[in-house]
Amino acid sequence: MSALIQYPPQAAYGRALPKNKLYEHSGAGxxxxxxxxxxxxxxxxxxxxxxxxxxxxxxxDVPEIQIFTxxxxxxxxxxxxxxxxxxxxxxxxxxxxxxxDRRRVSAxxxxxxxxxxxxxxxxxxxxxxxxxxxxxxxxxxxxxxxAGLYEALLRRLVPxxxxxGEPLAALIDRAAQVRxxxxxxxxxxxxxxxxxxxxxxxxxxxxxxxxxAELAQLTS
Numbered sequence: 001m002s003a004l005i006q007y008p009p010q011a012a013y014g015r016a017l018p019k020n021k022l023y024e025h026s027g028a029g030x031x032x033x034x035x036x037x038x039x040x041x042x043x044x045x046x047x048x049x050x051x052x053x054x055x056x057x058x059x060x061d062v063p064e065i066q067i068f069t070x071x072x073x074x075x076x077x078x079x080x081x082x083x084x085x086x087x088x089x090x091x092x093x094x095x096x097x098x099x100x101d102r103r104r105v106s107a108x109x110x111x112x113x114x115x116x117x118x119x120x121x122x123x124x125x126x127x128x129x130x131x132x133x134x135x136x137x138x139x140x141x142x143x144x145x146x147a148g149l150y151e152a153l154l155r156r157l158v159p160x161x162x163x164x165g166e167p168l169a170a171l172i173d174r175a176a177q178v179r180x181x182x183x184x185x186x187x188x189x190x191x192x193x194x195x196x197x198x199x200x201x202x203x204x205x206x207x208x209x210x211x212x213a214e215l216a217q218l219t220s
Contacts, residue, residue, distance in 0.1 A: 003105035003128035003156045006137035011053040017043040022088045035078045041071040061111045062147040064091045072099040079125060086110055086122050092150050102130040107157055109172045123172050126157035174218060181215045
């Protein structure tokens with residue numbers, strides 16, 4: 001299943017967004033501004049998925065879905081850049097990242113904050129592998145609401161198989177736990193590799209086995 005979607009032509013927006021407006025609105029510091037300049041060539045507000053463009057009802061959590069295309073200067077994009085744009089735009093966003101003849105898709109699960117509905121909170125971003133720019137695009141997922149469509153788009157990006165009946169919030173939370181556990185496993189593996197004393201190697205190996213078992217349980 002490809003993360004690249006064939007968005008309907010009636011939803012096309014096609015407006016270039018000034019980079020400086022985005023990072024100024026978010027109060028970005030000099031380091032983040034430098035990342036925008038070094039890594040991003042152009043930002044285009046490509047599509048606007050809304051009740052008036054695709055005839056799906058909105059909700060408080062998902063009033064619209066914006067599709068932004070970022071033309072990159074480098075194949076790597078610092079996660080702070082996407083977080084900055086998400087912070088400046090009060091709508092769910094799906095990003096298409098373009099570098100040379102390749103594309104990838106990235107999005108965070110974004111929703112109004114529980115304590116203050118005027119503010120938005122977001123998960124870490126989930127990003128697809130690079131694909132050829134001319135790769136076949138999938139049809140827009142079938143949905144009865146913008147919220148359902150947003151969930152379908154996000155589930156394509158989360159690198160975990162959803163469990164039967166698992167809500168999106170639980171899947172996103174499990175994905176965050178997997179990322180954290182993978183870091184623990186990598187740290188434990190490095191510690192084992194450096195250890196030379198036999199009894200400490202035995203202890204470190206036991207810890208690593210336990211962490212790997214916990215990771216397997218999270219990903220099963």
